[in-house]
Amino acid sequence: MSLQKHHVRVGLPQQHERSYSIHIGAGLLTAFTDLIAPRTLPKQVLILTDANVGPLYANTVQQQLADRTVLVHTINVGEQAKSLASFTEVMTTLIEHNFNRDSAIIALGGGVVGDLAGFVAATFQRGVDFYQVPTTLLAQVDSSVGGKTAVNHPGGKNLIGAFYQPQAVIIDTNCLETLTPRDFACGLAEVVKYGIIYDADFFSWLEVNAQALLQRDAETLTYAIARSCEIKAEIVAEDEQEHGIRALLNLGHTFGHAIEAAAHASGDYKAWFHGEAVAAGTLIAAQYMQQQGEFTHADVARIERLFKQFELPIYAPEMPLSQWQGYMQRDKKVKAGKLRLILPTAIGRAEVRTVTDWDAVSQAILARSAPQ
Numbered sequence: 001m002s003l004q005k006h007h008v009r010v011g012l013p014q015q016h017e018r019s020y021s022i023h024i025g026a027g028l029l030t031a032f033t034d035l036i037a038p039r040t041l042p043k044q045v046l047i048l049t050d051a052n053v054g055p056l057y058a059n060t061v062q063q064q065l066a067d068r069t070v071l072v073h074t075i076n077v078g079e080q081a082k083s084l085a086s087f088t089e090v091m092t093t094l095i096e097h098n099f100n101r102d103s104a105i106i107a108l109g110g111g112v113v114g115d116l117a118g119f120v121a122a123t124f125q126r127g128v129d130f131y132q133v134p135t136t137l138l139a140q141v142d143s144s145v146g147g148k149t150a151v152n153h154p155g156g157k158n159l160i161g162a163f164y165q166p167q168a169v170i171i172d173t174n175c176l177e178t179l180t181p182r183d184f185a186c187g188l189a190e191v192v193k194y195g196i197i198y199d200a201d202f203f204s205w206l207e208v209n210a211q212a213l214l215q216r217d218a219e220t221l222t223y224a225i226a227r228s229c230e231i232k233a234e235i236v237a238e239d240e241q242e243h244g245i246r247a248l249l250n251l252g253h254t255f256g257h258a259i260e261a262a263a264h265a266s267g268d269y270k271a272w273f274h275g276e277a278v279a280a281g282t283l284i285a286a287q288y289m290q291q292q293g294e295f296t297h298a299d300v301a302r303i304e305r306l307f308k309q310f311e312l313p314i315y316a317p318e319m320p321l322s323q324w325q326g327y328m329q330r331d332k333k334v335k336a337g338k339l340r341l342i343l344p345t346a347i348g349r350a351e352v353r354t355v356t357d358w359d360a361v362s363q364a365i366l367a368r369s370a371p372q
């Protein structure tokens with residue numbers, strides 16, 4: 001392990017020109033324009049950011065674009081801003097400032113900014129280049145990589161979106177110094193996911209290094225980010241549009257998205273953050289497999305211990321089962337009306353399975369729900 005800069009490649013087969021690099025290191029924000037070479041930015045650039053991140057980091061990027069027309073569009077903070085209303089506002093900004101296809105968008109922020117910026121980039125004049133500059137741990141290990149872009153609908157999470165890859169991902173690990181503990185923990189939930197679905201050794205490494213991670217030790221954190229990006233890059237390179245293995249990245253999300261959507265429907269955008277809902281959802285999936293006799297109690301306990309150490313929730317909120325079912329039926333993995341869940345079979349291994357026994361799913365949900 002070293003503090004050296006890391007470089008991970010997202011190879012997209014048969015479409016070489018769409019492959020891109022993920023650069024990871026301390027202070028990379030100041031080298032944005034050097035790092036995106038050989039890509040060059042067009043004359044018009046929109047930096048999309050949010051009201052927390054803009055004041056902290058937009059100047060550093062903007063200074064490197066002095067010879068370009070740069071516009072900074074700032075959205076409100078939080079999940080509520082990942083909406084069609086924000087999408088329309090950004091589009092209006094682009095249109096009113098006469099942006100055309102020869103322009104680029106830089107997503108500077110967490111997953112909300114990244115998902116929205118990517119969807120704008122995918123659809124503005126049918127597609128312009130975009131660059132991901134993720135500033136939360138969650139965005140650095142997950143949402144900036146792989147090209148899932150989206151906004152939410154009141155009926156559910158990420159229901160409107162497109163697969164659209166960035167030109168490059170620039171990860172400055174120094175940005176994590178200003179992140180709240182709660183948002184930092186959310187990123188760790190997605191890091192743990194990679195261990196469960198893909199890499200038992202990485203999961204064990206996380207157990208050993210949990211305290212160092214929580215203390216944001218630079219070397220430990222850089223390794224966790226790089227390994228997460230490597231795993232995501234491998235999976236996306238094999239299955240860009242989620243016809244197979246990519247679905248594993250959705251571990252815990254069918255449950256987690258239901259938790260988030262229900263909270264949002266009640267007007268509460270702060271009760272459950274994405275990473276928290278994924279943690280609770282992951283334990284429901286593990287519980288289901290334990291009930292089926294296909295996942296050991298000891299392994300459920302390992303996941304639970306790690307989430308507890310990372311100060312993540314280990315129980316979902318109590319909700320009527322009909323509400324769970326309603327949201328879960330809108331999951332994008334549903335096929336022919338049947339739920340398909342990502343289920344762990346061991347630490348380091350998971351499968352996509354069609355699940356028709358709603359009673360068994362309900363039992364797992366109830367066992368893993370608690371009043372908040």
Ligand SMILES: NC(=O)c1ccc[n+]([C@@H]2O[C@H](COP(=O)([O-])OP(=O)(O)OC[C@H]3O[C@@H](n4cnc5c(N)ncnc54)[C@H](O)[C@@H]3O)[C@@H](O)[C@H]2O)c1
Binds near residue numbers: 149
């Ligand atoms: N596209 C994908 O593959 C993918 C993967 C995972 C999650 N997501 C989506 O990502 C979103 C969650 O992302 P998130 O957890 O980054 O949330 P977020 O974008 O809301 O950021 C969390 C909070 O951190 C603040 N923030 C961001 N960077 C900061 C910094 N460096 N210092 C201080 N504050 C900072 C933000 O203003 C916000 O308040 C969800 O909408 C989720 O659905 C998408």
Ligand SMILES: O=C(O)C(=O)C[C@@H](O)[C@H](O)[C@H](O)COP(=O)(O)O
Binds near residue numbers: 253
């Ligand atoms: O990249 C993927 O594929 C993922 O599923 C990553 C998830 O962590 C992420 O939350 C994603 O946005 C969920 O996608 P969805 O298709 O369930 O909306």
Ligand SMILES: [Zn+2]
Binds near residue numbers: 142274
């Ligand atoms: Zn996620």
